[in-house]
Amino acid sequence: MDDANLDRTDGTWHEDQPVEDRGSNRSQRPGSAAFLEFVTSGWAERPPSQATRSAAAEFTAARRSALSARLRGRRLVIPAGTFKVRSNDTDYRFRPHSAFAHLTGLGVEQEPDAVLVLHPVEDGAGDDGSGHHAVLYMRPLAGRDSSEFFSDSRYGEFWVGARPTLEDLETVTGIATAHVDDLRDAVAKDVGDGGVQVLVVPDVDPGVEAVVEEIRAQEAARGAQQADRDEHLVEALSELRLVKDAYEIEQMRLAVATTVEGFEKVVRALPAARAHVRGERVVEGTFVGHARQEGNAVGYETIAAAGDHATTLHWIDNDGQVRAGELLLLDAGVEVDSLYTADITRTLPVDGTFTEVQRRVYQAVLDAADAAFAAAVPGARFRDVHAAAMEVIADRLAQWGLLPVTAAESLLPENQHHRRWMVHGTSHHLGIDVHDCAQARAELYLDGVLEPGMVFTIEPGLYFKSDDLRVPAEYRGIGVRIEDDVLMTADGNENLSAALPRDPDAVEAWMAGLLRG
Numbered sequence: 001m002d003d004a005n006l007d008r009t010d011g012t013w014h015e016d017q018p019v020e021d022r023g024s025n026r027s028q029r030p031g032s033a034a035f036l037e038f039v040t041s042g043w044a045e046r047p048p049s050q051a052t053r054s055a056a057a058e059f060t061a062a063r064r065s066a067l068s069a070r071l072r073g074r075r076l077v078i079p080a081g082t083f084k085v086r087s088n089d090t091d092y093r094f095r096p097h098s099a100f101a102h103l104t105g106l107g108v109e110q111e112p113d114a115v116l117v118l119h120p121v122e123d124g125a126g127d128d129g130s131g132h133h134a135v136l137y138m139r140p141l142a143g144r145d146s147s148e149f150f151s152d153s154r155y156g157e158f159w160v161g162a163r164p165t166l167e168d169l170e171t172v173t174g175i176a177t178a179h180v181d182d183l184r185d186a187v188a189k190d191v192g193d194g195g196v197q198v199l200v201v202p203d204v205d206p207g208v209e210a211v212v213e214e215i216r217a218q219e220a221a222r223g224a225q226q227a228d229r230d231e232h233l234v235e236a237l238s239e240l241r242l243v244k245d246a247y248e249i250e251q252m253r254l255a256v257a258t259t260v261e262g263f264e265k266v267v268r269a270l271p272a273a274r275a276h277v278r279g280e281r282v283v284e285g286t287f288v289g290h291a292r293q294e295g296n297a298v299g300y301e302t303i304a305a306a307g308d309h310a311t312t313l314h315w316i317d318n319d320g321q322v323r324a325g326e327l328l329l330l331d332a333g334v335e336v337d338s339l340y341t342a343d344i345t346r347t348l349p350v351d352g353t354f355t356e357v358q359r360r361v362y363q364a365v366l367d368a369a370d371a372a373f374a375a376a377v378p379g380a381r382f383r384d385v386h387a388a389a390m391e392v393i394a395d396r397l398a399q400w401g402l403l404p405v406t407a408a409e410s411l412l413p414e415n416q417h418h419r420r421w422m423v424h425g426t427s428h429h430l431g432i433d434v435h436d437c438a439q440a441r442a443e444l445y446l447d448g449v450l451e452p453g454m455v456f457t458i459e460p461g462l463y464f465k466s467d468d469l470r471v472p473a474e475y476r477g478i479g480v481r482i483e484d485d486v487l488m489t490a491d492g493n494e495n496l497s498a499a500l501p502r503d504p505d506a507v508e509a510w511m512a513g514l515l516r517g
Contacts, residue, residue, distance in 0.1 A: 029151055040145045051168040056105030056338065059247040061128050061174060063240060064103055068118060068130040070236050074228060075198045076118040076132070077187060077212060078103060078237070079205035080111055083154060091154070093297070097204045098339065098432045099237040104136065104173050107338040108296050111169065112154075114138040115183055115208055120196055136175045137183045140166045183208070188215045199233040238439035241431055243453040248431060249487060251340035252455055255295070256485050256496045258334040259342035262290040263500055266330060267514040270322065270350060279322030280304040287332045295334040299341025300434045303331035306350065310479030311463040313424055324351040327358055329479055339432050343457055344497050345483030352511045357474045359504050361462050365480045366502060368392035368460035372426055376458065376486060376493045382448045386426040389460040394418040402471055420470070421462050429456045430485055452490050459483030 067076065080100040083091040094109045101107055104116055118132040126132045139155060141163040142148040150158045157163070166177040178186070190196045200212040244252065269286040273279035283304035291298045305315040306322045310329035322328060328350050333342035347362060349355075354362060368389040375388035390411060397418050398407035410417040429437040429445070436455075437445060461481035464471050485496040501510045 036147075039150050043144050046162075049165070049168055049171070051164070051171040053174060054105045054172050056247050057172070057174040059245050060103055060105045062245070064118060064132065064134055065128050065130040067103070067236060067240055068126065068132040070240075071199065071228075071233065072123065072131045073120045073196070074233075075120055075187060075191070075196050076233055077198060077200040077208065078116040078118075078233075079201060079208045080106070080114040080116075081204045082207070083112055095297075095339070097201065099201055099234075100204075101339050102237070102241060102432055103134075104175065105338075106169075106173065107336075111138055111164070113180060113205070114169075115180065115205070116175070117183070117186060119186070119189075134175045135186065136169060136173060136177045137180045137186070138164075138166065138169060138177060139180050140164070140177075184211050184215075187211060191215055191219055197228050199228055199230050201234060201237065202230050234439050235441065238437045239441070239444055241437050242429065242440060242444060242448070243451060244431060244455050245453070248340065249453070249455070251336060251338045252342070252431065252485065252487070253496060255299070255334055255336045255340050255342040256344070257499070258291075258294050258336060259332065259344050260497065260499045261294065262287045262332060262334060263330065263344070263346060264514055265290050267348065267511050268517070270328075270348075270515070273322040274324060274350065277321065278319050280306055280309070280318040280320045283322065283328065283330060284318045287330070291332075291334040295336040296339065297335050299333040299335035299343065303329065303345075305329040305331075305479065308466040308477040308479070310347065310481075311465045311477070312479075313463070322350055325355070326350050327478065327480065329481055331481065331483065333434060341430070341432075341434050342485055342497070343430055343434050343483065344485060344500060345459060345461075345481045346500055346502075346507070347480045347482065348507065348511065352515060353508055354504055358478060358480075361464070361475065361478050361480050362482075362504050364393065364396040365460050365462055365482050366504070367396070368426075369458055369482050369484070369502070372458045372460065373484075373486070373493060373495070376450060376488065378450055378452060378488060378490065378492075380450050382427065382450060382456075383446050385450075385456075385458065389426040389458070390418065390422075393422055393460060393462065397421065421464060422460060424459075424461070426460050427456045427458055427486075429454070431455055450488050452488050454488040455496075456486055456488075457483055458486055 078100050080096040083094055086092045094112045096106060096110060100116055115137045116134060117137060118134050120131060121133050123131045127134055148156050150156060153159045170177045187198060191198055198212055200209055202209060266283055266286050269282055273282035276282045284302045287302050288298055301316040303315055304318045306320055306328045307326040309315045309320050310327055327347050329347045331345040333344060335341040371392045372385045372389040375384045394407040394410045397403050403410050403417050405415060405417060409415055428435050459481055463479045464475040466477040468476055482502060487494045487496055501507045
């Protein structure tokens, strides 16, 4: 006999409650008419809106105009994204998609389910004389007479606080707003039959993507063909960020300065880290707590790698000990409220003083970084920065007798022996994503010409694993990376993270001062 529907409390049989409805069993929310009348009444008038125009608004308008010029006549759909489930019925903290944030200026947790649409209009008739009119479709604040107000744990005011109104977001962003319920009809307007083509950023909001695909399918059934691909929009959005505007540079300076403060707190916490069985977690927790207090969050998972863990490039388990006599590689960045992030690495002697071998490896990495800085000038190509660092790395490894060929031979494309100890690149663009502009074409990224306003990292390293039999025992277990955030200027470059010491003597003096304080 099938006992799947047996009620164990009284032995009677019942139809199963659908699985998707069972999550509400814990809530026991009232639903009587008396409750509904009582909970939706007796509230004071809402205070006047405090919304003001964002400092980013004038810059985001220019960004949208630049995108409009590149994709004339296309309807461009850029979703903010939806909540992502962490476990069962709990969500991760919301972060809008970077392209949405870049074009609207909305950061922190704004605005789940919103969608920015650039509607094509006659050239010059759009916003700021562009060929598009931008509309921000969103789920606005619900009235207190609605069930959402008290019963919706994702959007209800009782649960998550008051959401912005349409008018609030229009004031903040300078973009016309509409209810998200109007999105489908707006996207479908004039599509097909030689009319408007729709491009959507994929893999951001499945619901929005499904709406676009439904519209396309209907038009395809009528014989309409879409020539452009969504990848063209993704590419354009990424390349739009290669050169930062004044607002972005200001935000990068803030992110870097806040990150520097976090590194200082980590040094002060090193005695506590040494005393804890999982000292790397003490380091990570110190920095992450700072990032949450002073910014939005960390821009990526913090790498707090002590000892041999520093030779694992993306070590984020951070569950090891922090021991005197070893090095701590800290790769961390604060993401500020605008979502711009720093990305800085310093390799620190845990007890404040480098050993002779540690200093030798550290100095080689520092010399490689300095060579990369010297190569980072307007008119050079992005790949030249990496090449300059690799010349130093290959030369130093050859001097130490670790290469089976000369440094010059190792640098040949068909060899690259030196890359055994530095398999990653020296630089990546940085901004609203830690690996910004990642979907840009190679000719504009890797082979791109450096120009003022670009922001990227310089981060050479050397990593000698503890079981690497191709190096002398004294090198094994040493991992060193030095990473700085660099702004291209008209006459060279600026090290945005220069406030954090790089020279080994300066590092030791800096640490001593912090540990004394």
